[in-house]
Amino acid sequence: MICTQTYRDRVENRVPADEGRGVFWEGSVINRYIYDQKSNTRFIPVLLGEESAENIPIPLKGDASYGVKAFELSDPGFEGLYRELTAQPGVVKPGLGARVILGAKRRPRQKLLRRCPSLRRSQPFPRPSRPSPTR
Secondary structure: OEOOHHHHHHHOOOOOOOOOHHHHHHHHHHHHHHHHHOOOOOOOOEEEOOOOHHHOOHHHOOOOOEEEOOOOOOOHHHHHHHHHHOOOOOOOOOOOOOOOOOOOOOOOHHHHHHHOHHHHOOOOOOOOOOOOOOO
């Protein structure tokens, strides 16, 4: 989806009622799709030239977007878009390494008793006193 200020204004219904009805309808379809799917896996915002990221419609603002200045692989925005469309990641995630088995550590009881003097008592804890009945 090519995002311009005019497109965003029409999608977000910021123009007179008789202008941009098709784009407004298209925006409704996009909103419904994202709402139903609970995510966006279908629409990719593309900004051509010096277009600002502010021109991306609200439902797509949090998604990955690409700023394309030239239709050449030397342009980072075009390369990123091409990689996205052809499922060719720029960085391949390495596989998991070998699992290291860790033994359990046992904490000595003496250290706990030194920090909490109340645990060193040899006498039983006193029972709480009952409040006297009121009349």
